[in-house]
Amino acid sequence: MPLLEINHLTKYFGGVHAVRDVSMTVEPLSITAIIGPNGAGKTTVLNLISGLYKPTVGEIIYDGQNITGFPAHDLANLKIARTFQLAKSFPEMNVVDAVSVAQIYMNRVNLFDSIFKPKKVEMWKEERKENSLKALKLVGLEQRANEKCKNLPHGEQMALEMAIAVATEAKLLLLDEPASGLNTVEIVNLMETLKNLKNQGVTILIVEHHMDLVMKICEKITVLNDGEKIAEGTPYEIQNDPIVIEAYLGRDSASA
Amino acid sequence: PSNGTADASDKILIGVIEPLSGPESYDGLRMLEAVKMITEQVNADGGLLGKQIELKIEDGAAKTAESASAAEKLVTKDKVQALIGAYASTATAGLLPIVAKYEIPLVNGVSQDEKLALQGNKWYFSFTLMNSTIAKMAIPELVKSLNIKKAATVVINSDAEIEYSDVYAKGLSALGVEVSQNSFPEGTQDFSSILTKIKEEAPDTLFINMGSNEGVNFLKQLYQSGYKGKLVASDLYQQWADEATKEIDGMYFAARYVLTQDTPVNKKFAEDFKARTGKYPDDSVAGDYDSMLVLFDAIKRAGTMEPQALREAILKTDMDITRGHIKFDANGRGGFDCKISQFKNGNIAIIKTIPFTGV
Amino acid sequence: MLKLTNINACYGKVQVLFDVSLEVHPGEMVTLLGANGAGKSTTQRVISGVLPVISGEIEFFGKSIKGMSADSLVRQGIRRTIETKAIFKNMTVQENLEVGAFITKDKNTIDTQMSYVFHLFKVLQEKRKQPAGQLSGGQQQMLAIGRALMSKPRLLMFDEPSLGLAPILIDQISDALGEIKQTGVMILLSEQNVNLGLKLADRVYVLETGHVALEGKTEDVKSDNRIKKAYLGG
Amino acid sequence: MVELSQQIFNGLVIGSVYILMAGGLTIIFGVMNIVNFAHGEFYMLGAYLAYVLINVLNLNFFAGLLMASVLVGLIGIIVERILDHFGDRGETEYVYYTILATVGLSMIIANTVNVVAGPSQHQIISGIATDPIMVGPIIVTQFKILVIVMAFSISAIFGLFLKYSRYGKAMRATFENKEAAASVGIKVSTINMVTFAIGSFLVSIGGILVGSMFNIYPFMGITANLKAFAVVILGGLGSFGGAVLGGIMLGVIESITAGYLNVGYKDAVSFILIILVLMFKPSGLFNKISK
Amino acid sequence: MKKNWVFLIGIALLAILPLAISSQYIMHLLILIAINVIYASSLNLISGYVGELSLGHAAFAGLAAYTTALISLNGGSAWLGLIAGILVTLAVSYFFGKIVLRLRGAYFVITSSAFQMALFYLASNWLSVTRGPMGLLNIPKVAIGGFVFESKTSFYFLSVIIAIIVVVACRRLVKSPIGETWVAVRENENLAAAVGINRAKYTRIAFVFAGVFAGIGGWLIAHYIGVVSPDNMSYNLIVSMMLMVVIGGRGTIAGPVIGAVLITLLPEYLRWMGNWRMSVYGLILFLMVIFLPGGIMQLWSTIKNKGVFSSWVRSKKEVN
C-alpha cells in the first residue's frame, strides 16, 4: 500500500488552474520527485498535501487515512513534515532552540503543568534539546547549534529546515527545492543526508530543479507541466522521454 | 485628625483640583482664575485668621482616578485643610471617599449629579442647583408661560447633561408635554443628523444643555437648518452671547447664574473677573468663586482650621453669593433661587425668580 | 568600464569584504563564483550603492561612483536583479516592466524593450495583465530579469539568475545573456550553477570568505584543480 | 422619505470629508506601511493654521486653505524624515514602532495646540454663504455643495495620477518593495516624502473644510482619526479607490444610524463596521487583491 | 537559584514596606503601581511575546470593572464580582481573540482599538445600565468574612499579592513550551504550522490570559477607587499601558514591572508642568521609541553586555 496517495487533485486560484487532475502515489521508504517547469504547480501540490491550501477537487490519502483539507498544524501529529522553497526558519532564535520547537506539538506538558509544574517544563525542555542536537548532527549542523538562525548562509538554512522537519519524527518528508542555491559540494552532502534519512525509515517527496540530484537518488519521478501530469517513471525513463525533454529538460539534458 | 498640628502653621492651605489639561480644561482654567482671584483679594486684605492663604493646585483632568490621586496627594502630602473641586461629577466622586476618610471639608458649587450629594458624606458640601431641583422649580412655569406642547432635549453626552435630559423629560411629560430626548458625543462637529431628526419631529420648544463651545457650533447649525421654534437652556454662557448673538436671540434660560443679576456680590465678581481675564464669567466659574466665598466665610466664623469646627461653621452658612442667597440643610446640601430669564437684543434679563425651597 | 579597488565592506560590525578588487571591461561578461556566504551578493550590493563601503574605490568609466545613491547609479546605467525575487506583487506584470523603465521617459524605448523582454520570456506576455504575486517562483525570477532590461543599462548585474529555474529555462536565460552581451552591455554575474556561470563568461573571479581567491580567464579557472574540486564536483 | 434623503445628503457631506482624511491615511499606509496615528492631528493642525491665516491674517479663504495645507504637507515631510529611521528594524518591528511613535506624536501635537491656542472652539470664516437653500425637499448650503465637489475632484485627480502617471506607478512600486524600487532607479526617500506630504495635504484640506463648515478644537483629530481608520479598513488598507467608496459608505451609514437609531451610537457604528469587515472580508470590501 | 533568592528578597521587601512608610499618599501610589503592573504584564503577553500591538487591552479592564460594579451595587459581594469579572473577560477574550488573532500588524492594531472604542461608546450610551459618563458610584469595598479591605495597607497587600501571582504566572507561561510557540509563530507562521503549532490556539491562550489578568486589575481598581465610568476603558488608559510596556522593555518579564513603576510615578513628578504634561508624555514615548526601542531593559542589557557593570565589579574586587 502506498504511504501517500493523491487522487484527481485540482486547485484553482480565481481563474488560474494551478493544478489540474493530478494523481500520483508515494511508496513507503522511497524517494519520489516532482519536477516540471516553473509555474507547473509543484509547490502548489506540496502546499495542498501539507494543508496550506485546500484542494478545489480531489483527495489526499495518507497511510490509509483521508487527510484532504486537514489544516497544516494537524499534520505534524500524523508524522508529516515539510520544508519551504525560500527557507528562513525562525530568524531570531538560536539554531538549537528552533529545532526544539519542532517537538512541542507532542504536548508532553499541558497548560496546567506550564504554570504549576516548572520542573516538568524544564525536564522536557532538556529532553527536546538532546533530540534537537541529534537532528542537527544528521544534517551536519551540530557546530552551528548556538548560532542565530538568520546568520546562517542560504545553504545551511535549508539544512536547518530539514533538521526541524526531522525533529518532528516525521515519517513523510516534503521538501521544496532543497538544493536551490547550493553549490556542487553542498549538493553532494545533501544527497548523503537524504539517503541517511531514507535508511532511517523516512519517506521523501521532493520538488527539485537540480537534475543531478533527482536522477541520482530518486526511485520515481512525476513530471508536471502547466498543472497537469505529463509523465511518470524511473529516472531513466524520464530522461529519455521526448515530451519531458521538450517541456522541461531542454537540450543540455543529455549532459546531465 | 492627621493634620491637628496644621493649625499651628503660618498658612492656611487649600487644595484645588480642576481639569487643567484635556478638553475640559476650557472651563477648568477659567475656574482656576476665579479661585486665584478671590484668594489674592483676601490675602491682600490681610488673609484669614491672621494667616495668608496658600492654594495647592492639581490637575484632575475631570477624570475619577486622576482626581482621586490628586486629592490623596493634596491631603496626605501637602496637608491641605480644605478642598475645592473637581468639576465633573465623576471626578468629584473620586474625592468623596478621601475627604470622608481624612475628614477634610470639600466645598463644591459646581458638580451637578445629585447621587453624590445623596451619599450622606459628612464632609461633602454641595450647593449648586441640581438639575432635578431646577426642573422641579422651573418646568411648570416654563410650560405655562411658553405654552409648550411638544418638546425635545438636545444634550452633550456627559454626566450632568444626560441627567438634565432625563429629569426634564420626566418633568415635561408629567405635565402632558410630548418629549423626545437626543444626545451627542463629546467632540461632535457635525450636527446635521440630529437636526434633520428634529426638523422631522417639529417640536415647538428645544431644551438644550451643552458646553459653551459645542453650544456655539450647535446653535449656528440649528439656525442654518431653519429651526423656528423656542429655545430653552439652563445657563447662558458668555461665549454664546458673543459669538452666537443672532442665533440665540429670544432664547430662554432657567438659570443658576445670570451675569446681569443686580446684587453687590455678583457685580463685584463679574467686574473683577472681566478685568482680570478680559472675559465675562459664567455658571461654573461663579460656582467655584461661590465655593471660595462659602469656605472663607466659614473659616472666619469658625475662627480656627480645626476640621470639626469648620464643618459646623459651613453648615451654618447664611450669606449672599454671586448666584443668590445660600443656606445648607443638615446634610450639607445647599441651594439658591432659580432665575427664569431671556436673552433679547444682546442682553439678558431676569423675567421671574423662583425661590429655593429645598432640594 | 567598472573598476573596484581594495573594497572593504561590513554589515554592522562584521566585515564581509576584504580588499576586493575587480574589473569589468566593455563588452565583457564576468562571473563571480563562490560558496554560500562568500560575499558575491555583497559585492553587487556595494556596486549598486545599497551598501556603503568602508574603504576602497569604485570607478565607472573613469568616474568615481563611490558613495552615490542607489537610484542615481541606476541613472548612470548600473542595474541589478536581486536574488530574493523582489518584484512588485500587487502590480501587474506589465506595470512591473513599466516601472522597470522608470528612468527612461521615452515611450519608444519602453515599447521596444518591453517587446524584447516578451520575446525572451513568453510566459510574461501571456500573464502581463495578472498581478505579479500570482506568478510561480520561477516566473517571478524571469520578471525580475526582464525588469532589469527595461532601461537599456550599461552594466547589468545578475544575482543567481538560475535560482529555482527549470533546466530548460536556464538554457533560455543563457541564450538571453548571450544576446544581451552581443549588444555591448557589460555583465557581472553571481552564480553557483557553474554550467551557466562559466559557459558565457570571459573572465571569472572566485570569492572565498570575502577575499578574491582566484581570478582569470574562464578557461584557466576551469582547469584550476581547486576549482574543479570545489565547484565542478570533480 | 424627506428625512431619509436629507440624511443621505448629510452623509454625503461628511463622507466627502472622510474621503480626504482616509485617502491620505491609506496612501501613507500603502507606500510606507505606516499606520499614522498622528494623521488626525495633521487634520487639526491644518484647520488651526487656516484659522490663523484666514480669520486672523485676513487671507482669502481659498488662499488660506492652500497655504495651510501646503504647510501641513511640509510638516508631514519632517515627520517622515524622522520615521524613516525605523526602516532598518525589520518589518514587524517597523509597523510596531512607527505606530507607537505616531501615537506619541499625536499626543504631542494635540496637547501642545491645546496649551498654546487654548481649548476653546473656533470657526473658520469662509465667506461662502451658509444660509439654507431648499433643493427640492432637501436643505443644503452652498458651502456643503462646495465640500462635496472639492472632495470628489481632488480624489479623482489623485486617483488618476496614482493609476496612470509615471510617478504614480513609482509610488505604488515603492508600496511593495523598497529595495526593488531603488533597483529600478526610484529614489525611495523622495517617494516617501512626497507620499507623506500628499497624505498630510489631503487630510489638512479635510480639516479646513470641517473647520469652516462646523468648528475646530484641539482634540478634533482623535475621533477623526478613528473614523479615517474605519474608512480605510472598509476600503482596504492601501487602496485609494477603496477609501473613496468607504468614505461615502461610512458617512451615509452614520447619518442613517443617527437619524433612525440613536445619535449616541453613531460613532460606535464605525467601530462595529471595522470589526465586522475584518471578520468577514479582511482585505476590505472593495479590494480585489487578497494578500 | 540566584534568581530565586532575588525573588524571595523582593517579596520580603514588599512585605515589610508598609512598616517603613507612613505616608498614605505613597501607599496610594504603591497600590496604583501594583494594579499597573498587572495591566502592563498582561498586555506584554500579547504586545511583547505574541508580538501584536493591542490597543484594545483596556477594554478587558473596563469590562471586569463594570461587571463587578454592577454585581456589588446590586447586593452581590466583591468576590462574586471577581468571579463574574473573570468569567466575562474569559468569554469575551476567547471570542474576540478568535476574530482578532486572525489579523496581523496594522489590521490587528486597528481592530483591537475599534473593539475598545466600541465598548467605550457602549458604556457611554447604555444609560440604563452603565449610567453613561455619570458612571457607577459608591462601589463597596472588598471584604472577607468580617474584615474589610478599607485601609490603604490592607488593600496594598491584596493588590501586591495579586500582582505577584500575575507576574509569576506570566513568567511561567513565557518560559513554558506555550511561550515558545508564541515566538515561533511570530517568527515564521508557516513553518510553525508545519511542525504542528496551531497559531490560533496558542496565541489565543495568551490573549485569554492577558484579558483575564487585565480584568483582575480592573476589578481591583473598581473597588479601590469606588467609581467606574467609561474612563476605565478609555484611549488614554490603553496609551498609558502601552507606555509602561515600551518604556520598561517589551518581551521581557521585568520590563513591564519597571515601566509600571515609572509611569505611575511620572505624573506625580511632572505635576509642576501643569497642562504641558500630556505633551511631555507624548515626547517621552516618541523619544523612547526612537532611541531606546527595547526600553529600560535594553539599556540594562547593553550595560551588562558591554561589561560596564561587570568590569566595574571586577575593578572593585581588585581594589579589595
Ligand SMILES: Nc1ncnc2c1ncn2[C@@H]1O[C@H](COP(=O)(O)OP(=O)(O)OP(=O)(O)O)[C@@H](O)[C@H]1O
Ligand atoms: N496564491 C496564488 N494565487 C494565484 N495564482 C497562484 C498562486 N500561487 C500560485 N499560483 C499560480 O499557480 C501556478 C503554479 O504555481 P506553483 O508555485 O505551484 O509553481 P511551481 O511549479 O512551484 O513553480 P516554481 O518551480 O517556479 O517554483 C503558477 O502559474 C502561479 O502563477
Ligand SMILES: Nc1ncnc2c1ncn2[C@@H]1O[C@H](COP(=O)(O)OP(=O)(O)OP(=O)(O)O)[C@@H](O)[C@H]1O
Ligand atoms: N544583512 C546582513 N546582515 C548581516 N550579515 C549579512 C547580511 N547579509 C549577508 N550577511 C553575511 O555576509 C556574508 C556574505 O554574504 P553574501 O550574501 O554576500 O554571500 P553570497 O556569496 O551572496 O552567498 P549566497 O550564495 O548564499 O547568496 C555572509 O556571511 C552572510 O551571513
Ligand SMILES: [Mg+2]
Ligand atoms: Mg515552487
Ligand SMILES: [Mg+2]
Ligand atoms: Mg547571494
